Amino acid sequence: MKLFKRKKDKELYPFISRFLIRLNQKLLTCANYLQQRTNNFSRRKRILLLFVICLVFVTESAVVVVKSLQRDDSVLITVAPIRLIAPTPRSHTFFPGNEYKRIEQFKQLLNSNKNFRDxxxxxxxxxMDTLNYLQKIYKQHEK
Structure with missing residues (x-):
């Protein structure tokens, strides 16, 4: 009995592999360009350039670390409780009498003309379900 299943190598999708190949080609062309630009530099100039680049990145990293360790109250992210608005009581909607009459007249029209109704x-x-529901709501509010 095996305790661990053997992991199968997953193949990359074709578009991902094509993208990675193109990215690798672009990186190689950039590296070749930089190599050609620095071929005529002396050894001392290359070491100085490497030292300057390292110094810039170390300085920037140090600045980020120092800024993160400093306590600046204006920049701190604070968590505040969410305050709920007090719920307002719902007011019952009032149907005017003429609206109810219009619903009844429309139902009578549907009941009188079979072709129109169909x-x-x-x-x-x-x-019809909606009209019956509206009449039911009106009668409930009437009480």
Whole structure:
């Protein structure tokens, strides 16, 4: 019995491998360009250039470390509690009487004309349910 399954090597997707190949080619061309530019430098000049580059990066790293260790209260990120707004009581909506009459008239129109009703209900299948629901809400608010 094996305790650990052998990991299978996953193949990269073709577009990723093409991207990595192109990136490698670009890096090689940049390295060749820099090599040609520095070929005519003397040994002392190359060492001085390397020292300057190292000095710049070490200085920048030191600045970042010192800035992170300093206590500056204006820059600190603080966590503040989220304050909830007190909920307001819901006011019951009031349906005007003429709106309710319009709903009743529309239902009567649908009930009186079968062809009209079938064409509308084919386009809007839940229309009657919505009208009944609105009437139910109106009657609940009326009490």
């Amino acid at each position: 064409s509308i209900l084919a386009a809007r299948p839940y229309l």
